[in-house]
Amino acid sequence: MIDVTLLLLFFFMLAGKITKGEKLLDIKVPTAATGKIPTDEGDRDVVNIDGDGRLFSGSRPVTAKELASHLRQRFKDYPPLKLYIRADAGTHGKKIKEVMAIASEAGAIEIIFGVTPK
Amino acid sequence: MKRHDHPQIEMQIAPMIDVCFLLLFFYILTSKPVKPEADMDMTLPGTVSQEEAIDIPDEQIITIQDNGQIVLNDLPLDKPDSRELPALLATLKRFKESADANKSRALITLDVADNAVHQRVIDVLNSCAQAGIQGVTFAGATEEEP
Numbered sequence: 001m002i003d004v005t006l007l008l009l010f011f012f013m014l015a016g017k018i019t020k021g022e023k024l025l026d027i028k029v030p031t032a033a034t035g036k037i038p039t040d041e042g043d044r045d046v047v048n049i050d051g052d053g054r055l056f057s058g059s060r061p062v063t064a065k066e067l068a069s070h071l072r073q074r075f076k077d078y079p080p081l082k083l084y085i086r087a088d089a090g091t092h093g094k095k096i097k098e099v100m101a102i103a104s105e106a107g108a109i110e111i112i113f114g115v116t117p118k
Numbered sequence: 119m120k121r122h123d124h125p126q127i128e129m130q131i132a133p134m135i136d137v138c139f140l141l142l143f144f145y146i147l148t149s150k151p152v153k154p155e156a157d158m159d160m161t162l163p164g165t166v167s168q169e170e171a172i173d174i175p176d177e178q179i180i181t182i183q184d185n186g187q188i189v190l191n192d193l194p195l196d197k198p199d200s201r202e203l204p205a206l207l208a209t210l211k212r213f214k215e216s217a218d219a220n221k222s223r224a225l226i227t228l229d230v231a232d233n234a235v236h237q238r239v240i241d242v243l244n245s246c247a248q249a250g251i252q253g254v255t256f257a258g259a260t261e262e263e264p
Contacts, residue, residue, distance in 0.1 A: 008137075008141060012141070012145065029155060030236055030237040030240040030241075031237075031240075032156070032158055032240050032241070032243070032244040032247075033244055033248070034158070034244050034247035034248055035155075035156025035157060035158055036156055036157050036158075037154055037156050037157075038156070038157050084157075086155070087236045088236065089235065089236055089237035089240075090235050090236065090237070091235065091236040092232060092233050092234070092235065092236075093182065093230035093231055093232055093233065093234040093235070093236070093239060094232035094233070096230065096236055096239065097230060097232075097256065100256055110159055110160070111159065111160050112157045112158065112159040112160075113157070113158040113159070113160075113239075113240060113243070114155045114156075114157070115155065115156050115157070115158050115240055116155060116156070117154075117156045
């Protein structure tokens with residue numbers, strides 16, 4: 001029984017560590033008091049931007065060109081396009097503007113910034 | 119022929135429950151609650167870039183400089199290193215009130231410097247939301263890439 005307990009413990013400890021590594025790309029989104037908790041998250045495309053300005057479509061690293069073609073395709077397949085930008089609090093404004101320009105050109109109507117409620 | 123006698127195996131439920139509780143307790147104690155993320159949304163302007171500025175009476179331009187200094191129509195407001203923006207919020211509230219009195223839509227254009235951090239942009243958006251201003255756009259968001 002002790003063997004089984006230890007085995008389970010090891011399993012869950014390792015599983016916990018692996019999921020932690022995969023979780024949300026270690027992006028610390030900014031805090032804001034007026035953020036609204038969404039009720040429906042299904043109709044949005046997620047773009048992650050880390051502190052160094054690297055772009056991720058979901059969890060897949062992409063270049064600006066790849067992101068643009070992905071968003072154009074997404075807009076073609078399932079309009080209207082809403083873009084959820086999860087940018088690190090330390091991301092520079094230049095990168096945010098670049099992604100917004102890409103989104104705008106792809107036909108996005110709404111940009112949603114991910115924040116942590118205070 | 120020799121016959122093997124298999125001992126009767128019984129499932130011990132009580133220690134199993136003990137272990138289950140132990141593990142449950144451990145994971146409840148060690149698990150961190152995941153904070154839900156909230157939304158701050160804004161509508162994008164059209165994809166056609168405007169060559170000349172249109173004369174909109176109730177439009178204010180907020181510039182966020184590289185060091186985090188907020189400038190509202192050439193007037194610097196609040197400290198660049200402070201997260202609280204009381205002067206900006208008070209001005210935006212007055213702006214919203216006067217726009218409402220004129221029955222026009224309060225519009226804010228954000229001009230973000232290249233090296234301004236994202237947290238600062240969110241701080242300004244937060245102040246706009248607190249003042250009840252819905253129309254916020256980004257300057258330069260529709261510019262073509264060189």
